[in-house]
Amino acid sequence: MYLIHAEPDTLAPYLHHAGSETAQLHAAVYRTTVTHHPQRHDPAVRRDLLALDAAGWQQPAxxxxxxxxxxxxxPLPPTPSWASLDTHSARRHTLAAHSDDVTAVAVTDSPDGPLAITTGNSHTAIVWDVLTGQRRHTLTGHTNWVTAVAVTDSPKGPLAITTSHDRTAIVWNLxxxxEAARCHLRSQSVQLAWTRGGFVVTFGHDVAHFAFPAAGATSCPSTLPQ
Structure with missing residues (x-):
């Protein structure tokens, strides 16, 4: 059967094209475990996982x-008659690339389709293609946990800003x-959001507003004391 023999990393980005009700069911079963299991490249493991997940979807045939x-x-494995299932039919992709905890996520649109940006304790942020589940960019520049992300649009395309325990905020061209600009913070930030002409960062009970960097600038001037 094709689902057993196909390479998961090649097949997974095309599962959302499933048209018929049967094809959509097969895609849902495939997404349950096979697309992100660490041993997914072994056909025998894929066969066992698909059988278990089909049983979980109450599809004994x-x-x-x-x-x-x-x-x-x-050897041919036994056929499971029942299995528990912990998933949702709406899931399309499992975005697995961070090597530590994921701390925040934001979504935005782009000329090439919707993007998701995730941040993590691995000191990085990752830009994902939402339609295919493939990684677009790994944003490296922070030296400590990346704790928050916000997105906005600009004449040059979508932008993101991330803050980190390294006391910096970085503006990224998605x-x-x-990296488009780097802003130095007075302490570890808690939350951030874009606002008219810049962005706001909170530090506990304190708030600072940073002006949007001018074209070619590499730093972000603060309009309030840091």
């Missing part, structure tokens, strides 16, 4: 179909994945 697909040098 599909589970039986999976377990009866022969693989060279591998089209290129490059």
């Amino acid at each position: 599909l589970a039986r179909t999976f377990t009866h697909v022969p693989l060279p040098g591998r 089209t290129t994945g490059m």
